[in-house]
Amino acid sequence: MLREFDRQIRRAGGDVLIEDDWAGVVSTDLDERTADAAIAKHVRTFTELGLPWEWKHYSYDQPADLADRLRKAGFTAEPAEALLVAVIDELPTEAPLPSGAEIVPVTDVATAEQFVQVHNEVFGGDYAKVAWRLLADPDNQLGFVVLAGGEAVSAARVEFHRGTEFASLWGGGTLPSWRGRGLFKALVAHRARLAAARGFRYLQVDASDDSSPILQRLGFVQLATTTPFIHS
Secondary structure, eight states: OHHHHIIIIITTTOSEEEOSSOEEEOOOOOOTTTHHHHHHHHHHHHHHHTOOOEEEEETTOSSTTHHHHHHHTTEEEOOOEEEEEEEGGGSOOOOOOOTTEEEEEOOSHHHHHHHHHHHHHHHOSOOHHHHHHHHHOTTTEEEEEEEETTEEEEEEEEEEOTTSSEEEEEEEEEOGGGTTSSHHHHHHHHHHHHHHHTTOOEEEEEEOTTTHHHHHHHTOEEEEEEEEEEEO
């Protein structure tokens, strides 16, 4: 599965990705002779662009000391995440919700604002651009909010990577007062079901220490770790 992820997702679009709300180095093909020059080149490029960015390092990247080289070049490592992949057919696609809770798709301004509200509270930052992108591009990504008594208590999204076998999971944040009630699992199952219906074979997620154990119990396999390096 790692080979397919690398081929279909990580290396398919080149080594640099620039989007409305994110930019960075996502793929490399380096060795001990070329690494330092490549690091310096990317630093110059993004400095000239004036964009906030990160170097998305994977534990299997070469050379083996690439992380140390990034630190020496002025990068700071943020918390590592687990690169998890699952075969969708091996995942549960049904999971119960607490009484009175329902999963609602993000389809209009009201649900987009609820999506943003949950993400901003759980993860910090401003997720408005993410929510508006969901409204603008429903063929390739969908967002969901869990409502309980009309209140948004959890939210997540899924991206469908056209021309590949992969869909990816993002978000999955739940308000503290609603954690431990199965909302996270229900959102995973819901998105897995939709990805299967669209013909995708794999689900991929960069998982935090909190969500990784839950996802692995559901059937995800850890293939590597990935660490964002931020240049200061």
